[in-house]
Amino acid sequence: MTNSAIPAPAIPFAVPTSRWDDAHAATLSPEELLLYRSNLLGSDLTVTNFGGGNTSAKLTGTDPLTGETVDVLWVKGSGGDIGSMKLDGFSTLYQEKLLGLEAHYNGPEDDDKMVGYLPHCTFNLNGRAASIDTPLHSLLPFAHVDHVHPDAIIALAASSGGEAATKEIWGGKIGWLPWKRPGYTLGTMLRDFQRANPGVQGVMMASHGIICWADSAKECYEHTVSLIADAAKYLNAKMEGKAAFGGQVVAPNPDRAAIAADLMPRLRGFMTGSRRKLGHYSDDAEALEFVGSAKFEELAALGTSCPDHFLRTKIAPLTLDPARLQDDAYLAEKISAYRDFYAAYYERCKRSNSPAMRDPNPVVVLVPGVGRITFATDKTTARLAGEFYGNAINVMRGAEAIGDYIALDEQEAFDIEYWLxxxxxxxxxxxxKPQVGRVAFVTGGAGGIGAATAARFLKEGACVVLADRDANAVEEVRAGFAKQFGKDVVRAVTCDVTDEAQVKAGFDTAAREFGGLDVVVANAGIASSAPIEQTTVELWDRNFDVLAQGYFLTAKHAWGLLKRMKDLGGTSLVFIGSKNAVAAAAGASAYASAKAAANHLGRCLALEGAPEGIRVNIVNPDAVIKGSKIWDGDWRKERAASNKIDAGEELEAHYRNRSMLKRDVLPDDIAEAAYFLGSEASAKSTGNMINVDAGNVQAFTR
Structure with missing residues (x-):
């Protein structure tokens, strides 16, 4: 840490431009034009953030009961994202019925009651629930309305100088309303303001966002974009040549990625509760600028302003001293103190009918020189929380450029967080799903058994790191899983399990990408077959390098991460062994001996791991031919030659008929056993071996 601020210009706001395509728009229906406009706005993060904002259009429709033409409000429904939504993401409501709801409204205390009337206004049995922002759109007398929360706009809305700046930028064309929680009352305030000021083209809502309107979809879209561009240009001019947040006093640490990989599992291990957390790390320019600044602690303590930000990030972040990150007692105390802080906030602000206090652990953790870490019960939520706090940083920077940053009042913040x-x-x-919040690491992840095991964990909600020495193959598997399960939950690393540096780097990736580790499936393997006289030292060493030393290195570098989760209920290490580990095999002494060594290692680790909450179990497959990469190579030919049979279907029939149950063993069968041993279903099992071989008396373990 330096003694004085380092001059560095503030990061400017991005200035959006119109992306409207007239040729494409000409092919669309009125409803499709609303969707097109919404998707354009929502997919541009300079315009709005994920899930933020809502759009509407008042269109005509045919009443399914009367056949009459009626006015229908199409408005983004509850919980949607305008950037990715489809037409079914809009609520549709009778506009006349919406206007008639005012007869039931007697003042701000009726806001919650008014939400209950919205379903009675549904048009054509649309099942999409209406948003609490619906009155903001229905009560304004305009065909097209946009309401967004871009950083440049919120910076104005959350600054002591925001109202004056609004007048300076737009000369009275954009109005200003003080903070009011979203709902029917805010809708009436907007309508009344517009009636009293018929020349306004939009309204800035303090600590909330902007709402604007137009007579056509294109005009509304371009009006929204131009207002955001105006705000961004104004703030950039105010910040030009100035250092943000009082200047930088802590420079970015060049080893910050490694620091995050070490820190995140330790923090996660202290975040006790009903469900495990997943982490997300970011060292983007915004995060590093903020956490290294002179006003970092002061501004961080204020919390966020816009409700969209606050609901994702909690009342305030946890800040850490970068000089004490290796001190577990310090980290534990900081987490505990934050929980106490949150409980006190709940007690101060709770109402007689407030829901029970939710998880008191921090969501956002900020570290000077390192960046921003966020935790949540699933990876997507953790990532989005980080992105929203990044938005909050941008807001603070802009707000401070024209005045003082103003956070939400504590009671108002609570009333939003614990809104019924x-x-x-x-x-x-x-x-x-049962594995949400858990992280699995699978070696040999591009192979048949490895990929099947990863898929089994992903299906149940786990995050997975695929490790394989074949970089192209493991990336192909990752890409397929990303399409199937979502890009947030799967990562791939190139990892030769005989290379200790690569193994360590793989687990560092798991720690940095997901915050820790809960399950390891050691599966990477090779197979060889040769009579003893033809078994070279190289062949012998290669088998032991991969199947014995590879499992040792995997366990060694996973161990510290697995231990960290002891207080969260323990962890699991699963070895994929072999029938040959317990049953002698002629002509495969190197392979069978190495597998036997790995299995015995597993039993030893079960003893060592039990006091640390680490369960260690073994799955012994046999003759997994279909879908197996090992059987695609020389091993198939070698085993066929050893058994004096054809290497094609005759080999598969040989192994199938050799089994007691006369059934093929598939990668999915091994994956099911690995999943069982890695899941809580086997929480009281360690030191066990499960044979998945369709029955082989030689491999009976007892």
Whole structure:
């Protein structure tokens, strides 16, 4: 840490431009034009953030009961994202019925009650729930309305100088309203303001965002974009040549990625609760500028402003001293103190009907010189929380350029976080899959058994790191899983398990990408077959390098990460062994001996791991021919020659008929056993071997 600020110009706001395509728009229906406009706005992160903002159009439709033409409000439904939504993401409501709801409104205390009337206005049995922002659109007398929360706009809305700046930028064409929580009352305030000021083209809502309107979809879109561009240009001019946040006092640490990989599992291990957390790390320019600044601690303590930001990031972040990151007692105390801080905030602000206190662990962790770490119960939520705090940093920078940054009042923040309508939304969410919040690491991840095992964990909600020495193959498998399960939950690393540096780097990736480790499946392998006289020292060493030393290195470098999760309920290490590890095999002494060594290592580690909450178990497959990369090579020919049979279907029939159950053993069968041993279903099992071989009496373990 330096003693004085390092001069560095503030990061400027991006200035959006119109991306409207007239030729494409000419092919669209009115409803499709609304979707096109919405997707254009939402897919441009200079315009709005994920899930933020809403759009609407008042269109005509045919009443399915009367056949009459009626006015229908199409408005983004609850919980959607305008950047990725489809037409079914819009709520559709009778505009006349929406306007008639005012007869039931007697003042701000009725806001929650008014939400309950929205379903009664549904047009054509549309099942998409209406958003609490619906009145903002229905009560304004314009055909097209946009409401967005871009950083440059929120910077104005969250600054003591924001109202004056709004007047300076737009000369009265954009109005200003003080903070009011979203709902029916805010809708009436907007309508009344516009009626009293018929020349305004939009309204800035303090600490919330901007709402604007136009007579056509294109005009509304381009109006929205131009307003954001105006705000960005204005703020950039104010910041030009100036250092943000009082200047930089802590420079970015060149080893920050390694520091994050070491820190995140330790933090995760202290975040006790009903569900494990997943982490997301970012060292983007915004994060490093903020955490290294002179005003970092002061501004971080204020929390965020815009409700969209706050709901994702909690009341305030946890900040850490970069000089004490190796001190576990310090980290544990900081996590504990944050939980106490959050509980005190809950007690100060709770209402008589508030929901029970939610998870008190921090979501955002900020470290000078290192960056921003976020934790949540799933990876996507953790990533989005980080992105939203990045938005909050941008807001603070802009707000400070024209005045003082103003965060949400604590009670207002609480009332949003513990809003009964928000709680009802949370209660409607489906129960998480059993492996959500857990991280699995699979070696040999591009092979048949490895890929099948990874798929089994991903199917149940786990995040997975695929490790394989074949860089192209493992990336191909990752890309396929990303399409199937989502890009957030799967990573790939190139890793030869005989190379200790690569093994360590692979686990560092798991720690940095997901925050820790819960399950390791050691599966990377080779196979060889040769009579003893033809078994070279090179062949012998190669088998032991991969199958014995490779498993040793995998276990060694996973061990510290697995131990960190002891207080969260323990972890699991699964070795993929072999029938040949327990049953003698002629002509495969190198392979069988190396597998036997790995299995015995597993039993030794079960003893060593039990006090640390690490369970170690073994799956012994046999003759997994279909879908196996090992059987695609020389091993197939060698085993066929050893058994004096054809290497094609005759070999598969040989192994199938050799089994007691006369059945093929497939990669999915091994994956099912590995999943069982890696999951909580086997929480009281360690030191065990499960044979998945369709029955082989020689491999009976007892």
């Amino acid at each position: 309508l928000e709680e009802a939304k949370l209660q409607r969410m489906p129960a998480p």
